[in-house]
Amino acid sequence: MSLHNSKSQNSRTTEQLKKYIIDLTYSTAQKFLWDGKHEKAMPAALHALHFSTEVYGSSSVQLVPAYLLLAEACIGVGRHLQASKYLSQAQWIVLRTPDCSAAVRHRLHRSLGLLCAAEGNFEQALHHLANDIYLASSTFGLKSIEASGGCFHMANVFFRQNKMDIADSLYAELKPSKQKQFKY
Missing domain, CATH: 1.25.40.10 (Tetratricopeptide repeat domain)
Known part of the structure; x- marks a missing residue:
């Protein structure tokens, strides 16, 4: 196997791992929210946002679910201004994505x-x-x-x-x- 193929394989493996982490952190944050544990949901939702940004880019519609989780967690602990900022980010991405579902x-x-x-x-x-x-x-x-x-x-x-x-x-x-x- 050539060096180029090895790097390409490592890159694919890294991206798959990051997508797995996104799914895991997203579902963990969602579970905390369903259980009413808003403060505990924040670190997982922040990780979901971080890895989603790494994988999909900073203006991808794929970031919206993480922003919504963060907003819901902030609403749950009374941080309305921070929730508003997360929702503004999500809304901006949705508005810039004409084919958004x-x-x-x-x-x-x-x-x-x-x-x-x-x-x-x-x-x-x-x-x-x-x-x-x-x-x-x-x-x-x-x-x-x-x-x-x-x-x-x-x-x-x-x-x-x-x-x-x-x-x-x-x-x-x-x-x-x-x-x-x-x-x-």
């Missing part, structure tokens, strides 16, 4: 909606969550868990606005099998 855009709107809700900007939160539900429904189907998640968060916003009939009707739309996946 609806799946990525729905997740961006979900995160933007959650930040607005956490800051008490309920009208803007409802706007983003409506976009989230539309994009998730058009991609995964109206009764999908992705669309149901947006419905659940929208119901929470109406609940916080003390608009109980709207909140209750949205909660009622959620299938009982899916309700257990959400934390009230």
Whole structure:
């Protein structure tokens, strides 16, 4: 085997390892978020962002999931300004990627909606969550868990606005099998 082939093989192996680390750190951060351990999710999400940047470049749409994880972790610990910065980065990448999938855009709107809700900007939160539900429904189907998640968060916003009939009707739309996946 020539020296060039050996370097090429090492390069491919290194990239495969980095992609494995991205997957591992992303799923670890996601698990911490699902468990409500926002502070613990941050180091894993930062590593996912770091390795995604190394593998895909600093303006790749592949970075958006890591930015969204970081934003969600920051929202969970009350660091709204930092969450806003991560979401701005994600939004900039999405805007610069005309063929960005609806799946990525729905997740961006979900995160933007959650930040607005956490800051008490309920009208803007409802706007983003409506976009989230539309994009998730058009991609995964109206009764999908992705669309149901947006419905659940929208119901929470109406609940916080003390608009109980709207909140209750949205909660009622959620299938009982899916309700257990959400934390009230």
